Structures are given as structure tokens and as C-alpha cells.
Amino acid sequence: MNESKEQKMKKHLLVLLFILTLSLTACSLKPQPTSVNEVVEPTSEQVVAPAKKQTVPVVIRKNGNEVSFAKDGVFVFISWLTDDAFQISFRPGGAYSTQTEVVGRSSFDRVDYELVEEENIVTMTSSKLKVVIDYNAMTVAYYNAQGELLLEQLAYDAANIGEFTFNHTNESGFYGLDSYGANETSERAMFVEDGGRVLAGQQGDAGAPFIWSKKFGLLFDSTSGDFKIDDTTINFDKHNKVDSTYYVIVGNPIEIMTRLYSITGTAPMFPKWAMGFTNSEWGMDQKELTDIITTYREKELPIDNYTLDFDWKAWGEDNYGEFRWNDQKFPDGSSGAFAKEMESLGLHLTGIFKPRILTETIQGEYARKQGYFYPNQKDYREYFSGEYANDIDFSNDTAGAWYFNNVKQAIDTGIAGYWNDEADELGDNIQHLNMQKALYLGQRGYNDVRVWSINRNFFLGAQRYAYGLWSGDIYSGFEAMAKQRETMLTAINLGQAKWGMDTGGFNGPDPTPENYTRWVQMSAFTPIFRVHSTENRQRQPWVFGETAEARSREVMNIRYQLTPYVYSYERRAYDTGLGLVTPIFYHQPDNSEFDNYIGGWYFGDHLVYYPVVEEGASTLEVTLPNGDWYHYQTGEKFEGGKHTLTADNKDWSDVNLFIKEGAILPKQPIMQYMDEYVVNDLSVEVFPSDKQTSFTVYDDDGKTYAYENRGYFKQTVTQQKDGDSITIILGQAEGEYQTNYKTYTFTVLGEAKQVTADGKAVDFKITQTPYGTASTFKIDAATPATITIKSK
Numbered sequence: 001m002n003e004s005k006e007q008k009m010k011k012h013l014l015v016l017l018f019i020l021t022l023s024l025t026a027c028s029l030k031p032q033p034t035s036v037n038e039v040v041e042p043t044s045e046q047v048v049a050p051a052k053k054q055t056v057p058v059v060i061r062k063n064g065n066e067v068s069f070a071k072d073g074v075f076v077f078i079s080w081l082t083d084d085a086f087q088i089s090f091r092p093g094g095a096y097s098t099q100t101e102v103v104g105r106s107s108f109d110r111v112d113y114e115l116v117e118e119e120n121i122v123t124m125t126s127s128k129l130k131v132v133i134d135y136n137a138m139t140v141a142y143y144n145a146q147g148e149l150l151l152e153q154l155a156y157d158a159a160n161i162g163e164f165t166f167n168h169t170n171e172s173g174f175y176g177l178d179s180y181g182a183n184e185t186s187e188r189a190m191f192v193e194d195g196g197r198v199l200a201g202q203q204g205d206a207g208a209p210f211i212w213s214k215k216f217g218l219l220f221d222s223t224s225g226d227f228k229i230d231d232t233t234i235n236f237d238k239h240n241k242v243d244s245t246y247y248v249i250v251g252n253p254i255e256i257m258t259r260l261y262s263i264t265g266t267a268p269m270f271p272k273w274a275m276g277f278t279n280s281e282w283g284m285d286q287k288e289l290t291d292i293i294t295t296y297r298e299k300e301l302p303i304d305n306y307t308l309d310f311d312w313k314a315w316g317e318d319n320y321g322e323f324r325w326n327d328q329k330f331p332d333g334s335s336g337a338f339a340k341e342m343e344s345l346g347l348h349l350t351g352i353f354k355p356r357i358l359t360e361t362i363q364g365e366y367a368r369k370q371g372y373f374y375p376n377q378k379d380y381r382e383y384f385s386g387e388y389a390n391d392i393d394f395s396n397d398t399a400g401a402w403y404f405n406n407v408k409q410a411i412d413t414g415i416a417g418y419w420n421d422e423a424d425e426l427g428d429n430i431q432h433l434n435m436q437k438a439l440y441l442g443q444r445g446y447n448d449v450r451v452w453s454i455n456r457n458f459f460l461g462a463q464r465y466a467y468g469l470w471s472g473d474i475y476s477g478f479e480a481m482a483k484q485r486e487t488m489l490t491a492i493n494l495g496q497a498k499w500g501m502d503t504g505g506f507n508g509p510d511p512t513p514e515n516y517t518r519w520v521q522m523s524a525f526t527p528i529f530r531v532h533s534t535e536n537r538q539r540q541p542w543v544f545g546e547t548a549e550a551r552s553r554e555v556m557n558i559r560y561q562l563t564p565y566v567y568s569y570e571r572r573a574y575d576t577g578l579g580l581v582t583p584i585f586y587h588q589p590d591n592s593e594f595d596n597y598i599g600g601w602y603f604g605d606h607l608v609y610y611p612v613v614e615e616g617a618s619t620l621e622v623t624l625p626n627g628d629w630y631h632y633q634t635g636e637k638f639e640g641g642k643h644t645l646t647a648d649n650k651d652w653s654d655v656n657l658f659i660k661e662g663a664i665l666p667k668q669p670i671m672q673y674m675d676e677y678v679v680n681d682l683s684v685e686v687f688p689s690d691k692q693t694s695f696t697v698y699d700d701d702g703k704t705y706a707y708e709n710r711g712y713f714k715q716t717v718t719q720q721k722d723g724d725s726i727t728i729i730l731g732q733a734e735g736e737y738q739t740n741y742k743t744y745t746f747t748v749l750g751e752a753k754q755v756t757a758d759g760k761a762v763d764f765k766i767t768q769t770p771y772g773t774a775s776t777f778k779i780d781a782a783t784p785a786t787i788t789i790k791s792k
Contacts, residue, residue: 080111083126101461104265163237170213179206179490182472195227200459204472208460217249261577265464272702276304280532285329316385339414346673350417372399400438417452424457433462440465468498476505482613497579500528522611564666568698606663632657635770662689688721713739728787741781
């Protein structure tokens with residue numbers, strides 16, 4: 001958040017007052033802000049007296065969430081963000097710069113903490129974190145609520161405030177920092193080994209100035225830098241600011257990632273259609289696309305989105321050809337008629353966007369005159385048209401606004417989302433971020449339709465701009481497919497919850513039918529379910545034969561039936577940052593087997609999935625999390641731990657999705673596209689457990705940002721088994737959206753003798769499921785109720 005001129009003036013006055021304090025050894029100062037970029041008026045809170053035995057005057061003062069002092073010409077601002085997160089800023093000579101794009105929040109609620117000063121030591125303690133500052137030696141130690149030392153910042157060099165060294169006590173490996181580019185090797189799986197550059201990278205990579213363990217996280221507000229990590233120390237250097245700010249977060253993996261998002265910003269919700277299947281293609285015209293969508297519908301293969309490559313644009317033409325329809329290939333594109341025809345078939349159209357424009361054109365001349373091109377970037381011949389081009393400088397807000405203004409005609413004629421490509425080629429960590437930021441902010445100011453995008457790299461902070469990541473121009477084949485597991489999980493560990501890939505592979509030969517089938521099965525259990533290939537290559541299921549088509553249909557149907565489940569996690573990503581897919585160690589941090597495990601992942605909190613990634617595999621080794629699990633297809637029950645499953649190497653029919661005991665799974669009927677028809681009765685399957693579990697049923701209009709202002713429906717469903725009785729509680733409905741759900745049809749595993757709701761008898765029937773005998777009954781939705789199921 002940018003400061004106002006008045007706030008900046010107050011900041012500068014504050015620095016002058018600090019300098020005056022040092023020179024006069026004064027003992028009172030104008031109060032500092034309670035949080036970054038927020039200036040407050042003076043309060044009557046006590047100023048802590050200067051410590052004894054100081055050779056250089058140090059004035060410690062407390063104001064709200066902040067403690068501040070000056071030492072050796074460096075002004076230090078220490079702020080509580082929450083009871084488990086802490087910020088410390090170092091400003092040499094009072095130098096101060098605005099937050100980078102990494103940080104998305106500037107104010108936090110008041111935190112209750114205790115401050116104690118003894119000699120040169122200041123100790124600040126909240127309910128979850130203790131911070132001990134030796135402001136003479138200028139070391140800072142961080143302890144968790146159990147008193148365990150996690151991290152200690154060593155003394156800094158006032159002449160080089162950009163470098164910090166920490167001692168750490170972590171013994172289980174670090175996560176974060178970097179993911180994988182499309183062609184990188186992946187021996188390290190999810191772990192960060194000895195550090196490296198802070199880079200967004202190219203071709204599907206992701207990066208962040210953030211490393212973390214299962215007990216703490218360390219984030220720097222910087223868009224560059226180097227980490228060095230060994231068994232006992234962490235070093236960070238070469239950031240790009242005159243001042244330095246870092247953040248420490250304590251907790252378990254879920255708490256650390258949730259807090260990371262509260263600092264860097266959560267992700268706006270994608271439109272509901274984005275929960276479905278996307279086919280991207282390069283080499284296409286209006287007739288071919290119409291025939292393809294007709295075939296999808298005839299074959300009852302669900303699809304919601306077709307993403308068009310260069311073909312939809314008048315690329316290479318003058319007069320803003322980069323932004324308008326190609327009338328030769330899509331004669332009804334410019335009028336919007338083609339998009340309306342596709343809409344009538346339940347399909348959305350999205351299109352590719354590049355960061356460059358041709359320079360020897362009207363638009364190029366205008367951009368050059370206005371200074372919109374990337375600094376010091378020479379014109380170059382771009383590969384598609386062979387003409388000279390240059391990249392827009394999206395860090396220039398005016399240039400970004402101009403770019404979006406030219407995109408409006410595409411929006412008005414049916415382009416419903418952005419496939420942003422190749423903004424990763426300049427070595428600028430935030431060029432892709434800034435490109436999508438321009439499109440997101442432009443569209444938010446233009447209409448109320450939700451923004452969708454996929455982009456070819458990710459830097460932490462980009463998630464605030466409706467930002468999806470795909471893993472770049474990967475190769476076909478089982479080896480490349482297998483590598484996508486760690487590519488996805490490391491991106492998620494960096495804060496990118498919305499991830500997808502070119503299922504089937506972009507480069508190389510076409511995948512075999514087996515490879516294609518196994519890849520589609522895997523892709524169905526990732527956040528962005530999408531296929532794509534290079535120019536004039538097809539990735540439709542029927543292209544790979546009857547077996548591949550049948551297996552693809554089956555897993556697509558599973559994905560679409562689970563839409564109410566999937567969509568609720570899209571909302572969770574907005575509320576907390578945690579999305580649909582999470583590594584298993586998030587949920588089982590005390591089980592070291594999962595610390596670097598990439599063989600499977602949680603799909604929501606109630607399912608885990610394990611892909612088959614070896615050609616001709618007849619078995620699959622899996623490690624299930626603790627507890628009991630049901631195989632989604634067969635109903636077979638498994639205990640947590642290692643198992644050898646049978647893999648179908650002939651027809652590839654096995655989808656190794658497991659349901660957790662305690663799961664609450666909302667489902668809808670199979671559809672060919674999102675909201676093909678209205679669902680008034682929502683199916684809810686319950687797998688009772690002695691341990692209380694819950695799930696929040698979620699609904700909204702799926703299209704607009706009304707959900708930001710209570711335009712949603714939420715109702716929490718809780719279950720718990722106690723002996724011969726199962727209790728299901730429907731909580732109070734939240735939000736102002738009028739959901740179409742009128743009833744819930746519960747299918748609860750176990751044979752009931754009696755079912756009551758708030759003490760009144762409920763009709764039920766006994767049914768057989770793959771998981772065993774169950775009891776089925778109907779209850780009004782959106783109404784609080786306590787349901788009791790007696791088995792005796």
C-alpha cells in the first residue's frame with residue numbers, strides 16, 4: 001500500500017526527531033507507527049527509559065504493536081504483526097523505502113504482548129512467540145511458545161545493512177526459495193539444499209525471498225537477494241533496497257503458510273468455470289474450434305474453457321494487431337458473435353497475451369514516444385511474425401494502464417481470461433507479476449467480472465492479482481510427467497496455490513495413449529486442470545484412442561462431481577491462502593516420512609491422491625497419512641502407512657484417490673460444464689470418525705466479486721461418532737447470497753436404526769455403497785440443525 005504525502009512527511013519528521021534524540025541524548029520521541037506505512041498520532045503510552053551501560057545512546061519506546069530505537073546510526077523498528085509473526089526493519093541514517101510487491105498488507109490488529117527490559121536486553125513475549133533483543137550487541141533471538149530457540153539474528157554491519165546472518169536450530173530441512181523451471185532436474189524434491197539466488201526464473205519456475213521449516217519461516221521484503229544455508233546458519237545478502245525488513249513466523253506448516261499469506265496477500269477467487277477442464281491449443285481457427293467443442297459435447301467429455309494461442313490475434317499486423325481478433329481465422333470474433341456461440345455451448349474463451357508489441361507500427365511508435373518500453377531493451381525480431389518488437393515496461397503504471405486499455409476490445413468481444421506468456425525472458429523477477437497486475441487492476445476498474453490468468457513464472461506477491469502459474473513448455477513422456485509432482489508442490493510451498501501444467505507435454509513427440517491417460521488422471525487432481533501442446537498438435541482425449549478417451553471421461557466426471565468440494569477450497573485460498581492442493585507434511589508434520597514426500601498430496605483436507613508416473617507400472621507404492629482411508633473407486637479400507645497397490649497396466653483404470661475417515665464430501669451430478677443446470681439438492685457423503693471433523697459448504701454467484709462483500713453462502717457441517725451414535729451439526733448459515741441449495745441428501749456410512757433432527761424423526765433408507773452399508777436421508781439446507789444417527 002503506498003503512503004500519502006502527509007504520511008511520508010510525518011515519516012521524515014520522525015527520522016529528524018530520532019537524529020535529534022541521538023545528538024541530545026533525549027529520552028522522549030514522537031511516537032512511531034503501530035504498523036508499516038501507518039502513522040498514528042501520539043499516545044500516552046510509557047516510553048521505556050534508556051538502558052544502562054550504553055556507550056551509544058539508545059532510546060527504547062513502545063507504541064502499540066511497535067518498539068523502536070536508534071543504534072549506531074541505524075533506526076530499528078520492531079513490530080508485532082500477529083501473536084505468531086514479527087517484523088523488524090533497519091533504516092541506515094533513517095533511509096526508508098516503500099514495501100516491495102512481496103508485501104501485500106500494511107496494518108494489523110493490536111497484539112497483546114509483554115515487554116521487559118533488563119540491562120541491555122529487551123524481551124517481548126506474546127502467546128506464541130518470544131523475541132529477545134540485545135540492543136547493545138544487536139542480536140535478536142526468536143523462541144516458540146515452548147521456549148525452544150528457533151532462530152537468532154547475529155549482529156549486523158551498520159555499513160552493510162543488506163546482509164544478515166542467523167543461527168538456526170532446524171534439523172528437518174528447509175522449503176521455499178525456488179521451484180523448478182521446465183527443464184530443470186529435480187533430485188532435491190521439495191527441499192532447499194544450500195540456498196541460492198532469489199529468482200522467479202523462467203519457463204514455469206517460481207521464487208520468493210522466503211525460506212521455512214516445519215517450525216518457522218523467514219521472509220525478506222525484497223525482490224532480489226541470495227540465501228546461503230548450512231546445518232547451523234542462514235545468510236541473506238544482496239537485496240535491492242536501501243533499508244532492510246524481514247519477517248519471522250512461528251508455528252506448524254499450515255500456520256506458517258497461512259501467516260505468510262496474511263503478510264503477502266491472499267488470492268482473489270477465480271471464476272467458478274475455472275474449476276473445470278481447460279484445453280489450450282496453438283494452431284486453430286473458428287471452424288476447427290467449433291468442430292472440437294461439438295465433439296466434446298457429443299462424447300460427453302466435460303470442458304469449460306478453451307485457451308487460444310497466437311491464432312486468435314491479428315498478430316503481426318499494424319493498428320494494434322496484438323490486441324484484436326484475427327478476422328481471417330475467426331470471422332465472427334471481432335463482433336463477439338463467436339464467443340456468444342461458444343457460450344451457448346457452455347464454453348468460455350481465453351486468449352494468449354504477450355508482454356511485447358511490434359515497434360514499426362502505430363502502436364509501437366506511440367509506446368516509444370511515451371517511454372513505455374522496458375529500459376535499455378533493444379528492439380529484437382520476435383519469432384512468430386519475424387518483425388521487430390520490444391517489451392512493455394509493466395513497472396510503469398501508466399504503460400500498464402495503456403496496455404490494458406487496448407485489451408478492453410478483447411474483453412468486450414468474449415475473451416474471458418489472460419494466458420500471459422514469455423514475460424519471464426528479461427531476467428526481471430516481477431515483470432510477469434507487473435503484467436498481470438496491470439490486467440487485473442485494469443479489469444477490476446472496468447467491470448465486475450472475475451479475472452482469470454495463467455502465467456509462465458511466479459514471484460511471491462503475484463497471487464494478489466488473480467494469478468495462476470503453469471509449469472512452462474515441458475516435454476512429453478513419463479519422466480517429464482513425474483517431475484511435475486515436485487514442480488507443483490515446491491510452487492505451493494512458495495505461496496502459489498493456483499498451479500497447472502501442459503498436460504500431455506508441450507515439446508517432444510506426442511505422448512503415448514498410456515502416458516496421456518495417466519497424465520490426465522494426475523492433472524484432474526491439481527488446481528488448474530488443463531491440456532496443451534506445441535503448434536498444430538492435438539490434446540483432445542479421443543485423439544489417443546478409445547481407452548484413453550474412456551479413462552479421461554471417468555476422471556473428468558470425478559472432478560466435476562467434486563465441484564462443490566473443489567470450489568470451497570477456492571474460497572479458502574481467498575480467506576487464508578491455503579488452496580486445493582497441499583503437501584502431506586502440512587498435515588502430518590510430526591511424521592518425518594513425509595518431510596520430502598512427493599508421491600502423493602492432499603486434495604482438499606479430506607482426500608489424498610497418488611499418481612501413477614511410470615510406464616507399464618503394475619504396482620504403485622504409496623504411503624498413506626495416519627488414520628484410516630477408503631479407496632475412492634473400490635471402497636477398500638486401508639490403514640495409514642506403506643502399501644503396495646495394484647496398477648492396471650492394460651486399461652489404466654485405477655485412480656488412486658483416497659477418502660479420509662471423518663471426511664465430509666459434497667458432490668453434484670455429473671455435468672458437461674459448470675452450472676449446466678441448477679443444483680437444488682446437494683449430495684453430502686459422510687465417513688464417520690471418533691475424531692470431530694468439519695467441512696464448510698460454500699456457494700456464490702461464481703462470476704463477480706460480490707463475495708468480497710458478503711455475497712456468499714457458507715454453512716459448516718460437523719460430524720463426530722461416539723459409540724453407537726453419530727452427531728452431525730449444521731451450523732448457522734453465513735453470508736447474503738441466496739444459494740440454490742434447498743436440501744442436503746446425506747449418505748452416512750453405517751446402518752442406522754433411527755435418525756432425528758433437533759429431536760424429530762427423519763425418514764431414512766439403507767443403501768449400499770462401495771464403502772459399505774450407509775444411511776441416506778434428506779435435510780433442509782441453510783438451516784441450523786443437530787442430526788443424531790443411532791445404530792442401536
